[in-house]
Amino acid sequence: MRLKKKIPVIDQHDKFGMWGGKFGGNFVPETLKKPINDLEVLFTKLRNDKYFIQERDKYFKNWVGSPTRFIKLQNLSDYIGGAQIWAKVVSDANGGAHKIYNATVHCLLAKKAGKKFIVGDTGAGYAGKMLSMAAKKFGLKCKIFMGAKDIKRQQPNVRAMKRNGADVVPVYTGSQTLVDAVSECMRYWVANCDTTAMCVGSTVGPNIFVKICGWSTTQISRELKVQIKEEFGLIPKKLKLYNCVGGGSSSYGFWSEFIDYDKNHVELIGVEAGGPKKSKKHAAPLTYGSKIGILHGAAQYVNQNSEGQIEETESISAGLDYPGVSPLHCFLKDLKRVRYTAASDEDALKAYMLVTKFENLRPSLEPSHAFSVAIKESKNLNKNTIVVVNSCGDAHKDKNILKAKLGKKYGQFN
């Protein structure tokens, strides 16, 4: 198993759709084989079609709003007194998070396929909110599956979805979080795949969904590479890119253009959700050595018991609260290209307080996990090291949690 240079990681799978012969694939019911195959054919054709690329870029530029800012967090860097800390403010994107890229591409594909309906899953509510926005933009009817527990804790995004005309379907099975929402969404697709397109909200699921999502979020690193070169003239000698990892869509998109660099030159650090300090439950299958299993159509490291039942996760951040992780990240972990670690709920909250104290930036609880580790490690680095954190979501959706955990003043948003 090795990484091939100059080929996007999303394309480094075998004929069964597996990365490194053991991650990913298509573990799906027979009924889904055809719609998945149709989507593969369509996507393969369109990604090589310059008019489609132009169309995508037009929407990314004028509607999503690219490039998103690349800014130095001067006050925070001064306070920490180590490496230079920068942020790629992906939460600038229309809707407030990176999920808009994948949603836009899926809606474009659905239109090309002549579909009138699109369904999707959501955890933090961003994937659902963006899909509902994009669906509205492209005139598709939209249904979003969301765990009942997540509906409760991410109300601002639920309201946004409803405003966009989406039908939000609460999922009451299992742990009532993202994992159940994805299962329910896939079940719905099994029953309606003739008329309906499905958008999987992250780089998870059957092979083609991993690819489409990774291809879409790569926009982040395309922008970043240009911005870094503009800022520093070249890729700095010591560059470290920190990103939170739930399903893994923002991190793959943030890193994809930098994977070919040597890891001593450009280090990639993925931060998973370690859950509450006191709890044994977590959402960090890569960090805590979970075994390979099959979840939602793909082989991956996944939290499960010895019998193969998927285990419940726990995290303050709904967007990271998922027992599995993208096959792309399993592959990158085994190849040792990326270093994966975890931050606890408490760590993430502390980082949120610190960032918002010094900077005019409000990272949601997901990127706050990445900030936590970036800040900790920056202390021991010198100022020639450039640390970049992907601030991939805005904290507005977390206002109720922040208020409950940190007090009233943290729950006030304009």
Next chain:
Amino acid sequence: MDSLISLAFEKARLEKRPALLTYTVAGDNTKKISLNILKSLSKKVDICELGFPHNTPIADGGQIQTSAYRAIKNGIKIQNIFKLVEIYKKEKSAKPLILMGYYNIIYQYGENNFLNKCKKVGVNGIIVVDLPWPENKKFSNKCKKKGICYVQLISPTTSYNRCKKIIKDSHEMIYYISMLSTTGGKLKVSPKQILSNYKKIKKINPKKNCVIGFGITEKTIDKLKLADGLVVGSAICREITKSINKRQNPVTNVSKTVIRLKNKIL
């Protein structure tokens, strides 16, 4: 030598009726009750499908999900399921038994270990919902070597060419999914349409025993009796749920349901 599964179809054919297959979840709602249900079913049913439950099923509807969650909650383990099969298979009235479930359970147990155990306790067939062709080639060959039938699934979305390839690699029984649905959905396609698709599949290789499943209830079963076999799953799981809620005996209620089903296809 013909397999027990083939013989079961042969017997039904001689009686000029489709074979009746039922699906129940192992451990629903307890180990003992699910074993007793299997035993009582065997008087009327030709082949028993026994589900090994998984907590993230991507193709099951509400009824079977409820049964699966209930069984897991009551502590069913894969070892218990093998034990249950072993006891059942020693019964005089035991019918051919097909284990059905999701691939992760097999993957964690180890394909070879799983099959050795199946062979030992007397499992006759296996259905893996999320291991489609051609991904299942290796595993289905392993099954064949053990004399266990790997049941290939075919759906309304399967193209004719793909159908031919799947059937070529199939064993003595294939399973046609009646419609685009999770298990237990309402029959949204006319029985006529289903049978017309079924006939196309049969034509590819008339020797294969082809069963129809998904959406089959007491109301719909008689309209599909031209098939080699018919599978009833959710309707039985629903009966178990109803019995538990009403504090009635699920074993007697399920046998009554099966008697009614059987009478409709005689």
